[in-house]
Each structure stands twice: as C-alpha cells, then as structure tokens.
Amino acid sequence: MAIVYETPKALLDVPTHYCPGCTHGVIHKLVAEVIDELGILDKTIAVAPVGCSILMYNYFACDAIEAAHGRAPATATGIKRTNPDKVVFTYQGDGDLAAIGMGEIVHAAARGENLTSIFVNNCIYGMTGGQMAPTTLPGQITETTPYGRDVKLAGYPIRVSELISTLTGACYVERVSVDTIPNLLKAKKAIKRAFENQIAGKGFSMIEVLSICPTNWGLSPRESMKWLRDNMMTYYPLGVKKNTTEEVK
Amino acid sequence: MAKVTFREDRCKGCKQCISVCPKNIITMSNKLNIKGHHPATVTADKMKDCIGCASCARMCPDCVITVEK
Amino acid sequence: MGEKVLMKGNEAIGEAAIRANCLAFFGYPITPQTEVAAFMSRMMPKIGRVFLQAESEVAAINMVYGAAGSGVRCMTSSSSPGISLMSEGISNIASAELPCVIVNIVRGGPGLGSIQPSQSDYFQATRGGGHGDYNMPVLAPASIQEMVDLVQDAFDMADIYRNPVMVMGDGMLGQMMEPVEFKDRTKRVLPVKNWAANGLNGRKTHNIIKSLFLEADILEKHNIHLQAKYEEITKNEVRYEIIDCEEACDLILVAYGTTSRICKNVVKWAKKEGLKVGLIRPITLWPFPIEAFEKTIDKTKYGYLSVEMSCGQMVEDVRLAVNGRKSVAFYGRSGGVVPHPTDILDKVKEIIGGVK
Numbered sequence: 001m002a003i004v005y006e007t008p009k010a011l012l013d014v015p016t017h018y019c020p021g022c023t024h025g026v027i028h029k030l031v032a033e034v035i036d037e038l039g040i041l042d043k044t045i046a047v048a049p050v051g052c053s054i055l056m057y058n059y060f061a062c063d064a065i066e067a068a069h070g071r072a073p074a075t076a077t078g079i080k081r082t083n084p085d086k087v088v089f090t091y092q093g094d095g096d097l098a099a100i101g102m103g104e105i106v107h108a109a110a111r112g113e114n115l116t117s118i119f120v121n122n123c124i125y126g127m128t129g130g131q132m133a134p135t136t137l138p139g140q141i142t143e144t145t146p147y148g149r150d151v152k153l154a155g156y157p158i159r160v161s162e163l164i165s166t167l168t169g170a171c172y173v174e175r176v177s178v179d180t181i182p183n184l185l186k187a188k189k190a191i192k193r194a195f196e197n198q199i200a201g202k203g204f205s206m207i208e209v210l211s212i213c214p215t216n217w218g219l220s221p222r223e224s225m226k227w228l229r230d231n232m233m234t235y236y237p238l239g240v241k242k243n244t245t246e247e248v249k
Numbered sequence: 250m251a252k253v254t255f256r257e258d259r260c261k262g263c264k265q266c267i268s269v270c271p272k273n274i275i276t277m278s279n280k281l282n283i284k285g286h287h288p289a290t291v292t293a294d295k296m297k298d299c300i301g302c303a304s305c306a307r308m309c310p311d312c313v314i315t316v317e318k
Numbered sequence: 319m320g321e322k323v324l325m326k327g328n329e330a331i332g333e334a335a336i337r338a339n340c341l342a343f344f345g346y347p348i349t350p351q352t353e354v355a356a357f358m359s360r361m362m363p364k365i366g367r368v369f370l371q372a373e374s375e376v377a378a379i380n381m382v383y384g385a386a387g388s389g390v391r392c393m394t395s396s397s398s399p400g401i402s403l404m405s406e407g408i409s410n411i412a413s414a415e416l417p418c419v420i421v422n423i424v425r426g427g428p429g430l431g432s433i434q435p436s437q438s439d440y441f442q443a444t445r446g447g448g449h450g451d452y453n454m455p456v457l458a459p460a461s462i463q464e465m466v467d468l469v470q471d472a473f474d475m476a477d478i479y480r481n482p483v484m485v486m487g488d489g490m491l492g493q494m495m496e497p498v499e500f501k502d503r504t505k506r507v508l509p510v511k512n513w514a515a516n517g518l519n520g521r522k523t524h525n526i527i528k529s530l531f532l533e534a535d536i537l538e539k540h541n542i543h544l545q546a547k548y549e550e551i552t553k554n555e556v557r558y559e560i561i562d563c564e565e566a567c568d569l570i571l572v573a574y575g576t577t578s579r580i581c582k583n584v585v586k587w588a589k590k591e592g593l594k595v596g597l598i599r600p601i602t603l604w605p606f607p608i609e610a611f612e613k614t615i616d617k618t619k620y621g622y623l624s625v626e627m628s629c630g631q632m633v634e635d636v637r638l639a640v641n642g643r644k645s646v647a648f649y650g651r652s653g654g655v656v657p658h659p660t661d662i663l664d665k666v667k668e669i670i671g672g673v674k
Binding site for chain 1: 250251252259261262263264265267268269286301303304306307308309310311312314315316317318
C-alpha cells in the first residue's frame with residue numbers, strides 16, 4: 001500500500017497548542033504542503049504574527065522571524081528586499097493584519113512587494129480571549145461587544161480582500177475557506193498560486209482564509225463550520241478578487 | 250482497499266474528520282487519550298469501507314491521520 | 319586617503335554607512351534628518367543596495383528588524399518623535415539580539431516640539447528607549463568627522479555584540495557642513511552570523527528570530543544573558559575625552575555633542591579670566607564614562623557642571639558617577655535653543671564665585 005496522505009515535511013512533527021478544531025492547524029498544513037510541492041523549504045522564511053499563531057515558528061520547519069504585532073508585512077519587506085532569492089511569507093490573523101497592521105499590509109501591497117500573505121480571518125481576537133476584530137460581523141457577540149456589534153458605535157467590518165484588490169501593486173487576491181474538503185482544496189490551490197507568483201516575481205499576493213474560532217465563538221468545532229457558512233460567507237464572499245498575473249507587462 | 254491510522258494521543262476530539270468522511274466510518278472512541286480527549290477512530294469492522302479519499306486526513310488540524318491505499 | 323571633503327552632517331552619515339558596507343537603509347522623512355534618507359535614496363540604488371522609504375517610522379524599524387534578522391547589515395535614521403515610534407521595534411531588536419544602527423538627530427521636544435537641535439532624548443536613548451530591561455550603546459559625536467568615524471564603528475559594534483547601536487547627533491550636527499576625511503580603519507574581527515534566519519540552505523535545524531519567552535524562568539535566563547553582554551560592552555567600549563584637567567581645576571564641565579564644542583570655548587574664555595575650568599566630553603553616553611569622573615574627582619574644587627540642551631538628563635548620570643563626593647550643578651537650554659558660551663561662563667562664575 002502506498003501512502004496517500006501524511007504530515008507534510010515542511011511541518012515539524014510536534015503537537016500544537018491550538019484549540020481542538022482550530023483551522024490554524026489546517027491552514028498550516030496547506031501552506032506546508034505547498035512548500036513541499038514547490039520544493040522551496042530550504043529557501044523559505046516565515047514571518048510570524050502576534051496572535052494565536054504566534055508560535056507557528058515552532059511548527060514550521062523553515063527559518064522564521066517573529067514580527068511585532070501588525071508589522072509582519074514590513075518585516076517581510078525588510079527580509080525580501082535584502083534577500084530577493086528567498087521565499088518570504090507572512091501569516092497573520094484579523095487583529096494583526098486588519099487592525100494594528102492595516103497600514104503595513106496596505107503599503108506592502110501598494111508597493112507590490114514580491115511577497116505571499118496568508119490572512120486568517122475568524123471574525124474575532126482569539127489569543128486575548130475573544131474581543132471584537134475589524135472583521136467581527138454586525139450583531140456578533142464578543143467580549144468587547146457583549147450586546148452584539150452595534151454598527152452605530154463600532155462601525156462596519158472591513159472586507160480586506162476587496163480593499164487590497166483596489167491596489168495596483170497587488171497582483172493576486174483571493175478569499176477562500178477551509179470548511180469543506182472542496183473548499184479546502186480550492187484554498188490550497190490559491191495558496192500555491194500565491195507562492196508561485198512570488199517565485200515568478202509577479203508581485204504581491206494575498207489569500208484570505210475564512211476560519212473558525214470555536215473557543216471564543218462558544219460553539220463546537222463542527223457547529224463553528226456551520227456558523228462560518230451561514231454567517232461569514234454572505235458578508236465575505238469567496239472568490240478571486242484580483243488577478244493580474246496573466247497580464248503582459 | 251485502504252487503511253487509515255490515527256495517532257490517538259495527538260487527537261483533540263474536534264470531530265472535523267467525522268464531518269468530512271464520505272463513508273461515515275469515523276467514530277469517537279470511548280477511551281480517553283493522554284490529553285483527556287476521546288480520540289477519533291475507525292473500528293476494524295468499518296475499515297473495509299474506507300475508500301482512501303484522505304478527506305479526514307486533510308481536514309485534521311493536528312496531523313493525526315495517515316492514509317494508505 | 320588624505321583627501322578632505324566638505325560634507326553636510328546628514329549626508330556624511332549616509333556616506334559613512336555606505337563605506338561601512340551598510341546594505342540596506344529603511345527610513346522615513348522627518349526634520350532635521352531627512353537628508354540622510356534623501357542621500358541614501360540617491361546613492362544606494364547606484365551601487366545595487368537597498369533603499370526603501372517606509373510608510374512610517376514604525377514600518378521602517380520593522381523592516382530593519384526583518385533585514386537584520388536575516389543577517390543583513392542595515393540601518394535606519396530618524397529624529398526624536400520618530401525614535402519614539404521606533405521604541406517597540408528597538409526593544410524587539412535588542413531582545414532578539416540583532417545588529418543594526420539607528421541614527422537619532424535630536425530635535426526640540428517633547429511632543430512634536432521644534433526642529434532645532436536638542437539633547438532631550440538622553441534618557442530615552444541611554445535607558446534603552448523602549449520597554450523592558452535592555453540597553454544599547456549610544457555614541458555621541460561632536461563633529462562631522464567624528465560622526466563619520468562613529469557611524470562606521472557603530473556597525474562593527476552592532477555585529478560584535480549582536481545589539482542595536484544608536485548614533486545620536488542633534489539638528490546642528492545634522493545640518494552643518496564640515497571637512498571630512500574617510501580614513502583607513504583598523505578592521506575588527508566580526509563574528510559569523512550563523513544565527514540568522516536566511517533560509518535553511520541545507521542546515522538541519524531552523525533558525526528562529528524572536529523575543530517571546532513565555533516561561534518566566536526562561537525569560538529570566540535570557541535577561542541574565544543580555545545583562546552579561548551589557549557588562550562586556552561596559553568593560554570594552556567606553557569612550558570619552560578629558561580636556562584641561564591635568565592640573566587642579568576650579569570646576570569641570572560635562573557636555574557632549576554640539577554643547578561640548580561650545581563648552582570648549584567656555585574653557586578657553588574662562589582661562590583668560592584666570593579661572594581653571596576643565597571639560598569631560600562623554601563620547602559613549604551608554605555606557606557612561608564613569609572612569610572619567612574617577613580620574614578627575616580629586617582635581618575639581620567646586621565639582622562638576624553638566625551643560626545640556628535639555629532640562630537636565632545627563633546630569634543624573636553625572637550625579638550617579640560623582641556619588642555625592644562633590645557638587646553637581648546643571649545649566650541647560652531647552653526647546654531647541656542652543657546655549658551661548660557667555661551664559662555658560664556666567665553660570666561657571668556663579669558657581670565658583672558663589673562658593674567663595
């Protein structure tokens with residue numbers, strides 16, 4: 001019998017601290033599988049965020065730099081500009097990328113930095129115990145919106161993929177999900193595209209992955225996937241938001 | 250014929266594998282693993298129905314499952 | 319070389335960095351140091367090196383962090399409010415033990431302040447600047463020639479100790495022009511950067527650049543390690559100049575940077591009036607040159623006068639070094655106002671005359 005599926009080589013075979021059912025584990029695997037398939041482990045440098053995935057450098061086998069909160073795109077820029085032959089990717093949650101880090105992601109995309117950005121959107125701040133995120137949905141209950149997000153007080157969630165896609169420097173932006181196997185396979189394809197674009201020098205790619213947070217949503221992992229489908233997908237539609245990678249420049 | 254192996258001590262009992270198995274052959278074991286979770290498993294009688302699609306392994310956040318075919 | 323070139327301070331910083339093989343500059347415009355970025359934007363692309371104007375000082379220091387983390391010699395430059403923005407980044411760089419050079423061309427503060435020269439970032443610089451227990455060497459040139467020498471030294475020091483190093487000037491030094499000679503320098507032995515996160519390249523274990531140590535006892539061990547490094551820097555890298563203290567003095571001035579040049583005049587003018595005034599010029603503000611005070615403590619009748627372009631920051635270090643053995647007085651101007659030698663001399667006379 002041949003092995004059909006096993007742990008990717010780009011991941012260290014260690015248990016993670018993530019909650020049961022947390023999709024960080026799934027997304028880490030997709031990124032690791034892509035790194036394996038493209039054969040780039042030796043020259044990949046990961047830039048880790050502040051958030052639940054702050055310890056991702058303990059799980060990935062490649063070199064890694066822990067960035068300050070929100071600043072991963074700037075740190076990645078510093079690495080990539082001085083090491084253009086390396087593959088540099090950022091991995092950020094919604095607080096890291098869309099709150100404190102909004103300036104850095106916009107400018108990295110605007111500059112067309114030759115980077116791969118993985119954006120894990122679960123509509124909440126996980127690590128600090130479930131506070132409102134820039135992507136929290138109207139009416140969603142969080143620790144800092146105990147009565148549900150009131151748009152009059154807290155405004156509306158940000159559709160980051162759409163926002164980034166308006167920047168000429170961004171060559172590929174897609175929103176995906178890992179709630180079902182077909183969606184997971186599409187997500188992997190998108191992530192692979194985002195890495196291939198960097199290797200081909202095509203510019204800035206960002207993949208937004210709709211994700212769950214069972215612990216802070218107060219739902220089981222399986223219920224959380226349903227909540228994602230019923231609530232997040234309507235506000236954050238899946239699909240390619242920008243693709244200028246085929247254009248002849 | 251296909252075979253799935255679960256590293257039971259790594260399982261956190263999230264049941265995502267159960268959600269995606271097209272043949273509904275995954276169940277939660279009665280025993281508790283070292284972390285205090287009921288690990289997912291495929292009992293011997295159900296293994297013959299496994300088609301080796303690896304949906305369970307792909308969806309598992311904790312790299313618990315190896316699939317052979 | 320022997321050839322002297324007239325250079326503006328800010329541009330000389332850039333030229334010195336290039337000669338020190340700085341491969342990347344990340345910065346942001348802020349008066350009075352924007353010419354550093356402008357100079358680097360012209361020169362770095364010509365020699366195939368990296369220049370990037372970041373979207374903010376916050377982004378700039380984090381770009382430095384990334385490049386330094388991958389083992390590349392790099393720097394940034396800013397002025398007071400921008401350095402405040404960089405503080406978190408500097409703390410991260412120090413904890414992650416990354417080499418880099420940070421230039422601060424100090425302006426009047428606090429807040430947005432003024433664009434004129436000042437020395438009111440002394441506390442921020444010498445006490446680390448950001449949060450946590452850490453230090454960085456702070457080099458304070460008093461001329462453009464010295465600026466050029468210290469910038470080059472700073473890169474080596476950063477590599478040797480795996481630490482950020484600050485070169486602190488002020489708006490006067492940044493803006494003025496003086497003749498500069500780029501001399502041949504003694505090479506220091508630099509360690510190999512096998513800790514850098516620059517891709518496995520066949521390495522068996524991955525390198526992680528981080529400052530997070532969630533277990534308190536492990537973080538304590540890390541802090542003890544950092545402190546041992548700072549002890550070594552304190553032992554090896556102190557620099558200062560002592561002027562006119564061979565004979566007994568009435569009073570010894572303590573001043574650095576631009577203020578020290580003004581004080582050199584005060585020393586001369588005092589001599590003409592029969593007053594014996596010496597000067598200690600710290601060149602490293604951290605580590606502070608305590609030994610300069612040990613050497614002079616018995617030679618000064620009326621103690622020390624710290625002269626600064628601030629409301630009194632270095633004077634605290636002077637008091638610590640003197641440790642109650644002699645009086646320590648302070649004279650300063652703030653807000654970007656540059657002190658006049660006559661005013662300093664008046665203060666000198668007040669101290670000497672008053673005690674008489």
